Amino acid sequence: xxxxxxxxxxxxxxxxxxxxxSLYIDKLYQNPELxxxxxxxxxxxxxxxxxxGSGCGKGIPEDSLSTEDMLVFLTQFAKHFSPKDVLLCxxxxxxxxxxxxxxxxxxxxKLGFLxxxxxxxxxxxxxxxxxxxxxxxxTVSVSLDGLKLSHNALRGHDCFEQVVDGIKRLVAAxxxxxxxxxxxxxxxxxxxxxxxxxxxxxxxxxxWRITNLEPIGRANQMGSxxxxxxxxxxxxxxxxxxxxxxxxxxxxxxCNHYVTAEYEMDIRNHFFMCGAGILVASILHNGDIYACLDxxxxxxxxxxxxxxxxxxxxxxxxxxxxxxRRDYLSSFCANCVDAQYxxxxxxxxxxxxxxxxxxxxxxxxxI
Numbered sequence: 001x002x003x004x005x006x007x008x009x010x011x012x013x014x015x016x017x018x019x020x021x022s023l024y025i026d027k028l029y030q031n032p033e034l035x036x037x038x039x040x041x042x043x044x045x046x047x048x049x050x051x052x053g054s055g056c057g058k059g060i061p062e063d064s065l066s067t068e069d070m071l072v073f074l075t076q077f078a079k080h081f082s083p084k085d086v087l088l089c090x091x092x093x094x095x096x097x098x099x100x101x102x103x104x105x106x107x108x109x110k111l112g113f114l115x116x117x118x119x120x121x122x123x124x125x126x127x128x129x130x131x132x133x134x135x136x137x138x139t140v141s142v143s144l145d146g147l148k149l150s151h152n153a154l155r156g157h158d159c160f161e162q163v164v165d166g167i168k169r170l171v172a173a174x175x176x177x178x179x180x181x182x183x184x185x186x187x188x189x190x191x192x193x194x195x196x197x198x199x200x201x202x203x204x205x206x207x208w209r210i211t212n213l214e215p216i217g218r219a220n221q222m223g224s225x226x227x228x229x230x231x232x233x234x235x236x237x238x239x240x241x242x243x244x245x246x247x248x249x250x251x252x253x254x255c256n257h258y259v260t261a262e263y264e265m266d267i268r269n270h271f272f273m274c275g276a277g278i279l280v281a282s283i284l285h286n287g288d289i290y291a292c293l294d295x296x297x298x299x300x301x302x303x304x305x306x307x308x309x310x311x312x313x314x315x316x317x318x319x320x321x322x323x324x325r326r327d328y329l330s331s332f333c334a335n336c337v338d339a340q341y342x343x344x345x346x347x348x349x350x351x352x353x354x355x356x357x358x359x360x361x362x363x364x365x366x367i
Contacts, residue, residue, distance in 0.1 A: 006262055014261045014271075018341040021271050025343070028278040029323040034315055036275070037077075037086055038282035038293050039070075041101060042093040047120055048156040051184055053217035053294050053348075056093045063286040065306075067100040071107050073283070073306045080312035083112035087139075090115055091293065093285070096123040102131045109136035116140065118182070122159050124166025129173050139178040141209065142167050146189035146196060153188065164203065171204045178206045182254075185235055186213035186225040193238050201249050210239060211254035215359055216294055216348060229364035239267040257349075257361055258342035276347040277322025281315060289314050291322055294348035301352070322347060330356035338362065 006014075042064065045056035065073075088108055095101055095117055105115060116139035117132070124142070132140070144167070145151045148160040170179045181200050185193070200208045212227050212235070213219055227235065236259060242251040243266065253259065258272040265271060276291035281303075284290055289303040289311060301321060304314040326344030327333035333344055333356070342362075344350060349359035 006266070011261045014264055015341070018261070018264065018271055021273060022340055022343075025273055025278070032278045032315065032319070032323065034081060034086055034279065034281060036089050036280045037081075038089040038091060038280065040092060040282060040285045040293055041090060041095040041098040043285050044097050045092060045094045045120070046097060046122060047094070047159065049120075049218070050154055050156060050222055051186075051213055051217075051219040053214065053219065054093070054297075061286065065283075065285065065287050067103060069287060069307060070104045073311070074104070074108050074111060074113075077311060078111040078113070083114065086113070088113050088115040090117040090137075092118075094120055094123070096128060102135050105135040105137070109134075114138045116178075119143070119166075120155070120159075121163035121166040122157075124169055126169055129169050133173060133175045138176060139180065140170055140176055141180040141182045142170070143184075144181045144196075144200070145184050146192050147199065150189040150192060154184070154186075167203050167205060176206075180207045180209055181205050182209045182211065184211050184213055186222070186227065187231065188225060190227065190231055190235060193235070197242065197247070197249070197251070201247070205249060208249050208251045209254055210235070210251065211256055214256065214294070214349060216296065232361060232364065236263045236267050243267065256346055257359070258338065258345050259361060260338065261341075264341075272342065274322075274343070274346050277319035281311075281319070289318075291319060292348055295350075296348075296352070298352060321352075326350060326355070326357075330354075332356060332360070332363070336362065 042060065043054060043056045044058060044060050090105070096119055108115060114136050117137055118141045121142040121144070142163065144163055145154045151160045151163070152158050167179065167181065170176060181203070183196060197208065212232070213222060213225055215226070236253070239251050239253055240263065252269060253267040255272070258264070259267060276295065280292055282290040282293045283306060287306045289305060289309065290301065295301065303318040327339040327342065330344065333339045336342070345357045345360055349357060351358040
């Protein structure tokens with residue numbers, strides 16, 4: 001049963017809270033606080049997912065960072081940023097394909113850092129799980145995009161059982177603070193929401209994170225599978241119902257978008273804000289310094305390179321594109337009553353050519 005709609009007083013209270021958040025974001029533009037550093041360990045992958053945001057492939061580019069590059073970088077990084085303030089977020093490609101991954105992460109552990117990893121789950125053998133534990137991995141997000149047929153169809157490989165087995169090994173280890181399943185919802189799997197929840201619950205994971213199919217990377221070729229307005233409402237109502245009924249496994253929507261005052265705080269634990277360049281930075285596979293890894297790769301968005309630039313200086317003084325409001329650049333945003341809260345929505349779906357959002361839930365009739 002879906003939960004009741006919010007009344008006017010609740011909506012008004014949310015708007016007041018979002019206004020206070022807006023003032024906090026203004027302060028972050030002046031004094032950014034790095035909390036998440038993503039490392040794109042490789043753009044190599046063992047799958048060929050239809051919705052891959054970065055278009056990963058099989059090869060390893062010659063300009064990829066070496067082991068020594070990363071050891072030097074982490075040592076310098078630790079001189080300027082405290083392990084208690086920054087979580088290292090390991091991703092790819094498929095990070096477990098990088099042969100020196102645990103050598104690098106063992107060094108980060110010696111420096112005091114904790115880390116989390118996003119993986120497709122195929123390579124989560126018992127020996128890999130033990131290496132993750134020994135090197136201070138605390139959170140793991142495994143992609144599981146539906147039941148067997150829908151997961152395999154999206155991933156391009158018959159790998160569903162391998163992924164499920166890998167999740168079971170993580171849970172059985174009992175050493176991670178959060179074993180999470182992440183699911184990308186689109187037209188082909190939205191009808192499976194209740195069944196996917198039952199599967200997730202049976203696996204004993206700590207949380208289920210749901211996102212929507214986004215117009216980034218290879219997913220741009222899947223336009224017919226993007227959710228409609230009514231399907232977004234179905235998704236949001238499902239998540240809200242789970243949260244209101246306090247399901248065994250906590251369910252939340254990802255950080256993707258501003259979801260209007262009706263759903264903000266009802267489908268995740270925080271109000272929307274895009275942290276790219278103010279809370280989040282990334283190191284690309286070749287050492288380039290970037291904001292969020294989901295943002296399209298454009299030369300003018302590269303902030304520097306860890307081989308030639310001091311990361312702390314770059315973080316303090318660059319990322320200018322992200323440390324200002326974007327909403328005023330778009331005529332659509334300028335006329336929107338929620339622009340002060342949304343601020344142009346997510347940077348990864350911002351159109352840097354037209355300076356306007358290319359994906360906005362409020363543009364969909366019925367949201």
